[in-house]
């Protein structure tokens with residue numbers, strides 16, 4: 001998509017003083033990102049540097065442009081399991097404190113440059129122990145990089161607040177240890193916990209001890225659910241495991257019956273019938289961390305046009321827009337917004353709602369969320385709406 005192609009905001013959704021919604025202006029809008037993987041967002045040139053430094057011999061190419069292409073091509077796999085294989089190369093070069101700190105710093109720099117004002121970035125500490133770091137050393141290195149990045153972004157006039165989520169891999173058996181790690185670092189920048197990895201065959205109920213521990217310690221958590229696997233995974237994540245948010249959650253649409261012939265890009269879905277699970281998710285305002293491009297890449301949806309984002313947004317589920325993996329999707333937060341604008345005709349009021357939804361759903365304290373909503377997000381969209 002060319003950076004200059006502007007869309008026409010649908011008639012009636014904005015007045016004439018409004019700045020047009022385009023990839024460029026979306027880059028300026030204050031955005032809130034809740035679902036972004038640290039090991040899915042490296043700059044290709046950094047991977048090449050780190051591979052050279054550490055003697056990692058297995059990169060498919062040392063040309064950063066071709067390497068970036070390689071990740072996208074291989075992540076366009078139509079299957080979550082194949083998509084996840086590409087992480088072998090990024091995780092391989094993130095095995096020292098200095099590499100982790102650099103990747104975390106650059107992540108914050110890239111998000112701030114894209115107009116993200118609040119982000120929760122996640123990664124799985126257990127994957128970064130190959131060269132002898134301890135779990136605590138891994139988390140400390142990443143938090144140091146986030147702190148460096150936030151200082152640099154503020155100095156550059158693009159302030160951003162970043163919280164860290166620690167992820168446990170759902171096929172492994174370390175989730176309680178990782179939950180304890182999250183709680184241990186709660187005063188230092190870890191704001192929550194997550195489980196990720198191949199969904200089929202690894203239901204969230206395998207990790208009930210970890211979720212019990214987190215709740216007993218009043219720590220918040222999200223669960224990747226309803227991405228590669230259907231509604232039962234969502235039912236487990238919320239009903240048995242008590243997830244505060246759902247990573248993706250797209251399959252909640254399986255519990256919504258639309259009137260015959262409904263167009264997924266419509267502006268209203270009057271007459272839609274929600275089942276018990278969909279009602280529970282909507283009634284309890286359980287945030288859906290939706291990642292449009294990633295869902296197409298893994299085959300969770302056939303294409304963007306058939307993505308349930310718009311249906312769920314119009315039915316007033318608490319939808320949020322996210323990147324998942326910027327490297328594998330060759331994407332950014334503003335690009336994900338631009339794709340949605342193009343597909344579903346969203347204007348600034350919609351993007352403001354998605355940003356406020358995400359900010360309300362963040363795992364930082366209420367007063368900090370309100371500061372960002374009232375002090376940054378609302379004034380930012382007021383300028384764009386005109």
Ligand SMILES: O=c1[nH]cnc2c1ncn2[C@@H]1O[C@H](CO)[C@@H](O)[C@H]1O
Pocket residue numbers: 037038039040080084087091122123124127167196197198224227294324325
């Ligand atoms: O969309 C996803 N679904 C499930 N797991 C994922 C997704 N994206 C990344 N990871 C997994 O999370 C780990 C920690 O960041 C990554 O190493 C990858 O295996």
Ligand SMILES: [Zn+2]
Pocket residue numbers: 035037196224247324
């Ligand atoms: Zn994810």
